[in-house]
Amino acid sequence: MRYKPGHNAERRQALLQTSGRVVKQNGFAATGVDALTQAAGVTSGAFYTHFASKAELLKALIESESQASRQRWDGDPQLSDDEWIATTLARYLHPDHVHHPESGCVLPALTAEIARADQDTRQVFEDGLRQVTAALSQRLGSDERAWAFLSQVVGAVLIARALPNEASQRQVLQASQQFIRQALAAAG
Amino acid sequence: MRYKPGHNAERRQALLQTSGRVVKQNGFAATGVDALTQAAGVTSGAFYTHFASKAELLKALIESESQASRQRWDGDPQLSDDEWIATTLARYLHPDHVHHPESGCVLPALTAEIARADQDTRQVFEDGLRQVTAALSQRLGSDERAWAFLSQVVGAVLIARALPNEASQRQVLQASQQFIRQALAAAG
DNA sequence: GTCTATAGATGGATAGAC
DNA sequence: GTCTATCCATCTATAGAC
Numbered sequence: 001m002r003y004k005p006g007h008n009a010e011r012r013q014a015l016l017q018t019s020g021r022v023v024k025q026n027g028f029a030a031t032g033v034d035a036l037t038q039a040a041g042v043t044s045g046a047f048y049t050h051f052a053s054k055a056e057l058l059k060a061l062i063e064s065e066s067q068a069s070r071q072r073w074d075g076d077p078q079l080s081d082d083e084w085i086a087t088t089l090a091r092y093l094h095p096d097h098v099h100h101p102e103s104g105c106v107l108p109a110l111t112a113e114i115a116r117a118d119q120d121t122r123q124v125f126e127d128g129l130r131q132v133t134a135a136l137s138q139r140l141g142s143d144e145r146a147w148a149f150l151s152q153v154v155g156a157v158l159i160a161r162a163l164p165n166e167a168s169q170r171q172v173l174q175a176s177q178q179f180i181r182q183a184l185a186a187a188g
Numbered sequence: 189m190r191y192k193p194g195h196n197a198e199r200r201q202a203l204l205q206t207s208g209r210v211v212k213q214n215g216f217a218a219t220g221v222d223a224l225t226q227a228a229g230v231t232s233g234a235f236y237t238h239f240a241s242k243a244e245l246l247k248a249l250i251e252s253e254s255q256a257s258r259q260r261w262d263g264d265p266q267l268s269d270d271e272w273i274a275t276t277l278a279r280y281l282h283p284d285h286v287h288h289p290e291s292g293c294v295l296p297a298l299t300a301e302i303a304r305a306d307q308d309t310r311q312v313f314e315d316g317l318r319q320v321t322a323a324l325s326q327r328l329g330s331d332e333r334a335w336a337f338l339s340q341v342v343g344a345v346l347i348a349r350a351l352p353n354e355a356s357q358r359q360v361l362q363a364s365q366q367f368i369r370q371a372l373a374a375a376g
Numbered sequence: 377g378t379c380t381a382t383a384g385a386t387g388g389a390t391a392g393a394c
Numbered sequence: 395g396t397c398t399a400t401c402c403a404t405c406t407a408t409a410g411a412c
Binding site for chain 1: 213214215217218289295296297298299300301302303304307310311313314317331332333334335336337338339340341342343344346347349350351352353356359360362363364366367368370371373374375
């Protein structure tokens with residue numbers, strides 16, 4: 001055979017990773033199939049060997065990005081809960097995360113567009129997200145806190161990214177971090 | 189003259205209101221100029237009498253929507269701070285707000301796309317947003333709390349909208365509301 | 377000021393060569 | 395499996411009639 005075994009799966013994986021970066025950076029609707037494949041060094045013709053449509057790519061992206069996020073949220077298992085919270089907040093609510101959506105969490109970048117996708121795509125989103133909140137819940141003590149924690153940090157990064165200067169961005173990130181600490185302290 | 193005085197300003201205002209609904213519903217990049225103007229009962233040719241480009245519309249939309257949001261956030265001035273917080277949370281974190289982005293806050297719907305706009309547009313965003321946070325700060329006691337409060341509710345509605353079923357959506361809304369109460373209680 | 381018509385570019389997706 | 399070439403629809407924006 002002309003291609004080594006697993007070539008197909010590898011290429012699909014590469015497409016998911018590179019197009020994930022492009023889409024988080026520029027948005028899903030705003031990005032053409034040409035731009036998606038160009039980042040992986042192939043042309044649009046090759047795209048349709050791996051995905052039935054652009055909409056199918058979004059579903060696959062949500063799965064792929066959820067898995068990546070889940071691993072980032074897990075973090076170092078040796079940390080105490082308090083240490084884990086501190087390092088997680090410091091990393092998620094960091095200016096680097098604001099400046100580099102392409103390598104960051106999928107949620108601030110794509111959730112608004114996922115909200116406009118079909119029911120099937122949103123189900124994939126929920127499945128992926130529940131893995132994240134399950135991990136979060138382990139550290140925070142309840143699902144309720146996990147959802148609220150997630151909402152807070154996603155909202156903060158989302159808003160920070162739309163602000164035009166670094167000072168304002170930091171103001172949001174700092175405020176968010178402080179707020180979370182107070183809420184967690186309040187409930188013991 | 190064939191048109192009554194103020195016709196131009198009125199029509200522009202009408203375009204802002206109707207296109208605001210369409211854009212919050214379907215996204216800015218995903219909506220063509222035809223769809224924007226169709227909602228106002230005119231054709232795309234008329235659009236360019238009022239706006240130099242589609243990008244200019246986004247800036248005008250951010251101004252317009254910020255003003256509308258600011259008024260909604262203000263609420264009834266006769267309420268006590270606690271009452272104001274309760275009614276504001278109940279309205280913003282309500283399933284109706286999740287189901288109807290077209291008549292809701294601009295932030296969960298468009299912030300991700302604003303984050304990808306040029307510096308000028310994002311400056312307009314900051315100016316509008318600071319009016320909102322100033323009003324919020326009056327009620328909550330500090331700018332810091334205002335930013336965090338806003339991040340929390342925006343993140344919650346954003347995520348809820350992407351979830352496929354009502355039960356999950358309510359879970360996020362409820363968790364966020366509870367979290368905010370705890371954070372505010374913690375700081376007195 | 378708004379319309380129809382259209383230019384010019386780009387969108388998603390497919391066909392056939394290799 | 396990937397390429398080039400292309401179809402057809404849609405996009406932003408403009409021109410000219412009314």
